[in-house]
Amino acid sequence: MEASVLKEQLNKAWDTVRSPFKDGIGRLRGTVPSDRERFSRANTNPAAFRVLVRKEISDHVRSWRFLLLLAIIFLTCVASLYTALNSLQDAIKSTDGYSDFVILKLFTTSDGTLPSFIGFIGFLGPLLGIGLGFDAVNSERNKGTLSRIMAQPIHRDDLLNAKFIASLTIIGFMFLSLGLLVLALGFLIVGLPPSFEELLRILSFLVVTIVYIGFWLNLSILFSVKFRQPATSALSGIAVWLFFSFFYDMILNLISSGLAPNSDTASVDDMVHHVSFMLGLSRISPYTLFNEATSTLLMPTVRTLGPLTTEQAYGAIDSPLPFGQSLLLIWPQVTGLIALTLVCFAISYVMFLRQEIRGRS
Amino acid sequence: MAETVIDIQQLTKSYGTHKAVDHLSLQIRRGEIFGLLGPNGAGKSTTILMLLGLSEPDGGSINVLGLDPTRRPIEVKRRVGYLPDDVGFYEDWTGLENLKLTARLNGISDKEAEDRSLYLLKEVGLQDAAHKKAGNYSRGMRQRLGLADVLIKRPEIIILDEPTLGIDPKGIDELLGLIHGLSRDQGLTVLLSSHQLHQVQQICDRVGLFVSGRLLAEGNLETLSRVLLTDTPLLITAEVNRADDELLADLQSVEGVSSVRIASGDQDSMRPVEDRTRLEIGVNADCSPEIARTVVASGAALYGLQRKEYGLDEIYRRYFAGGEELGSKRSKRAAK
Numbered sequence: 237m238e239a240s241v242l243k244e245q246l247n248k249a250w251d252t253v254r255s256p257f258k259d260g261i262g263r264l265r266g267t268v269p270s271d272r273e274r275f276s277r278a279n280t281n282p283a284a285f286r287v288l289v290r291k292e293i294s295d296h297v298r299s300w301r302f303l304l305l306l307a308i309i310f311l312t313c314v315a316s317l318y319t320a321l322n323s324l325q326d327a328i329k330s331t332d333g334y335s336d337f338v339i340l341k342l343f344t345t346s347d348g349t350l351p352s353f354i355g356f357i358g359f360l361g362p363l364l365g366i367g368l369g370f371d372a373v374n375s376e377r378n379k380g381t382l383s384r385i386m387a388q389p390i391h392r393d394d395l396l397n398a399k400f401i402a403s404l405t406i407i408g409f410m411f412l413s414l415g416l417l418v419l420a421l422g423f424l425i426v427g428l429p430p431s432f433e434e435l436l437r438i439l440s441f442l443v444v445t446i447v448y449i450g451f452w453l454n455l456s457i458l459f460s461v462k463f464r465q466p467a468t469s470a471l472s473g474i475a476v477w478l479f480f481s482f483f484y485d486m487i488l489n490l491i492s493s494g495l496a497p498n499s500d501t502a503s504v505d506d507m508v509h510h511v512s513f514m515l516g517l518s519r520i521s522p523y524t525l526f527n528e529a530t531s532t533l534l535m536p537t538v539r540t541l542g543p544l545t546t547e548q549a550y551g552a553i554d555s556p557l558p559f560g561q562s563l564l565l566i567w568p569q570v571t572g573l574i575a576l577t578l579v580c581f582a583i584s585y586v587m588f589l590r591q592e593i594r595g596r597s
Numbered sequence: 598m599a600e601t602v603i604d605i606q607q608l609t610k611s612y613g614t615h616k617a618v619d620h621l622s623l624q625i626r627r628g629e630i631f632g633l634l635g636p637n638g639a640g641k642s643t644t645i646l647m648l649l650g651l652s653e654p655d656g657g658s659i660n661v662l663g664l665d666p667t668r669r670p671i672e673v674k675r676r677v678g679y680l681p682d683d684v685g686f687y688e689d690w691t692g693l694e695n696l697k698l699t700a701r702l703n704g705i706s707d708k709e710a711e712d713r714s715l716y717l718l719k720e721v722g723l724q725d726a727a728h729k730k731a732g733n734y735s736r737g738m739r740q741r742l743g744l745a746d747v748l749i750k751r752p753e754i755i756i757l758d759e760p761t762l763g764i765d766p767k768g769i770d771e772l773l774g775l776i777h778g779l780s781r782d783q784g785l786t787v788l789l790s791s792h793q794l795h796q797v798q799q800i801c802d803r804v805g806l807f808v809s810g811r812l813l814a815e816g817n818l819e820t821l822s823r824v825l826l827t828d829t830p831l832l833i834t835a836e837v838n839r840a841d842d843e844l845l846a847d848l849q850s851v852e853g854v855s856s857v858r859i860a861s862g863d864q865d866s867m868r869p870v871e872d873r874t875r876l877e878i879g880v881n882a883d884c885s886p887e888i889a890r891t892v893v894a895s896g897a898a899l900y901g902l903q904r905k906e907y908g909l910d911e912i913y914r915r916y917f918a919g920g921e922e923l924g925s926k927r928s929k930r931a932a933k
Contacts, residue, residue: 287701298689380685384746386651387679388702389671592652594642594682 284390292402305367313414316353323347339430342422344534354530365452366473368403371466372457383593403453408446415442433559441533448526451577458584480521511543529569532562599627602786608657617643619810632797633790635807641790645758678747682758688732692742695731703750717745737768757789773800808916833878836901840874844895853884
């Protein structure tokens with residue numbers, strides 16, 4: 237008798253303890269519907285984006301194009317590492333004030349026969365971005381798959397987002413592993429471990445590189461939305477790239493020589509004004525932004541990116557900038573790169589949303 | 598009568614000054630196969646794109662399964678399958694992989710996607726080609742894969758844009774048979790567009806004739822010819838040995854006869870035999886027996902009575918062959 241009462245009480249107590257918990261689980265189950273349920277109810281399709289990204293990544297990784305681009309980038313990295321190691325001896329001996337940052341020199345020095353790592357990346361990175369993005373939308377259109385995909389319950393922007401995210405993921409992984417590979421090889425060969433600050437600088441350099449390539453990727457996606465022929469969009473992308481890498485500086489030099497105030501009569505203010513105006517113009521180019529950002533990150537001795545008078549430099553302690561200050565110095569450059577990316581994105585969005593998607597036309 | 602699943606009211610869409618769709622109104626009921634027939638450039642594809650929210654209408658309203666496709670395209674596209682004109686697949690992927698991608702995009706789990714893809718590939722007769730790359734598929738196989746691709750999301754309506762284009766006649770029959778069977782088995786509503794009147798009307802419950810943005814007529818073939826060919830009454834040709842005024846008057850008084858005239862003799866190829874006259878009798882309804890009786894009763898000899906019927910071919914000639922005018926002119930020039 238006693239036992240049964242006890243049992244009853246125990247059960248009751250157990251129930252009171254359990255019931256809110258059970259309810260909680262039930263409520264949790266009720267409020268968190270599966271993808272399929274959510275999908276069938278709402279005007280959204282969360283699963284589709286993941287599926288698209290996976291599809292894009294697997295397509296890229298399996299493609300010949302990606303392998304070729306990877307091979308080019310890999311070879312140039314090995315080459316630049318080789319030249320850096322050749323000239324490292326001299327660089328360490330030189331007394332330019334930052335012989336502490338030996339590992340960083342792996343990325344920035346060269347013996348003159350080949351460009352340095354950052355030189356190569358700044359030059360070839362855009363090619364990689366353009367190569368991965370130039371036929372993103374128009375090849376699907378020409379193959380007749382675009383209208384089939386768009387007939388599935390997905391938003392149009394999901395497609396663009398997926399293409400961008402997938403390519404950027406690949407680029408991100410590629411550069412992260414390449415950068416760390418160079419770091420590791422340098423570590424093995426030189427025998428000096430990187431300091432924590434060096435590691436931070438290298439990682440942020442890689443992030444800036446990815447942002448920079450992300451801009452070119454986005455620009456080429458924009459061209460792929462605009463032009464029906466992949467060849468046209470690839471050529472437009474390459475044209476923009478060549479313009480900013482080679483011709484923009486030449487044109488600026490021309491303009492500068494035309495606008496320069498007479499050095500005999502001009503005041504310091506005039507000169508400073510002229511220089512900062514030209515600097516502003518050159519900073520329209522993403523290539524300049526990238527170069528400024530990366531050289532500041534990898535060369536701690538870079539103290540300013542603008543003109544500096546002797547007066548201003550007077551009394552400054554001759555020492556490398558701490559990481560935080562370098563980061564602060566390039567913040568506008570990084571913001572500019574991201575803004576350029578967003579502008580391209582916005583234009584391609586608007587264009588793509590307004591386009592009519594027919595069969596292969 | 599079944600519920601209306603597609604309701605188009607006064608739909609208008611123009612490209613610049615060209616009106617692609619001009620005040621189109623059309624209702625399609627659940628479970629029927631509707632054929633949107635018309636020559637190339639009639640606005641069929643444009644209408645279909647607007648049904649799926651892939652293109653925005655300039656005016657009018659569309660209602661698909663109770664939803665407005667312009668505002669809520671995702672919900673519409675989830676329940677409506679669409680096979681585009683000249684569908685493409687990822688050519689490096691196998692047919693099965695292509696289907697699975699579509700299934701995954703429709704929120705079907707990996708496992709179910711595989712099962713359903715294999716089942717549908719069998720259904721459309723591609724089970725042997727399931728693991729072949731889609732790039733190696735023939736045109737007919739691509740269309741069948743497209744059909745499986747459309748069906749994988751278990752749609753309520755399927756819209757097929759020119760499904761028969763570029764397939765040989767045997768392939769067309771097979772594909773249409775497949776569509777018909779699937780529609781009947783699963784109670785699917787099918788909207789298909791085509792310019793191949795002859796083949797497509799065989800499986801359609803109703804067809805709509807669509808020419809330069811406007812729906813000229815809808816209904817089954819009988820209604821279509823009645824509506825479209827009202828201005829051309831049936832023509833009965835009678836060959837008699839004499840045609841005097843009395844006979845003509847008698848014939849005129851037969852019920853249903855609208856006009857009687859003696860055929861002019863300028864048709865070289867059909868020059869009537871000496872002392873025989875051909876009468877062309879326009880009638881509203883087929884009344885050949887009465888005409889025969891009248892002729893015989895009048896004492897004239899009746900050699901032949903022929904009824905000229907306007908049907909599919911006449912519709913085809915009038916509305917569809919327009920696009921080929923240029924071609925025929927060119928061939929004539931070549932003949933000269």
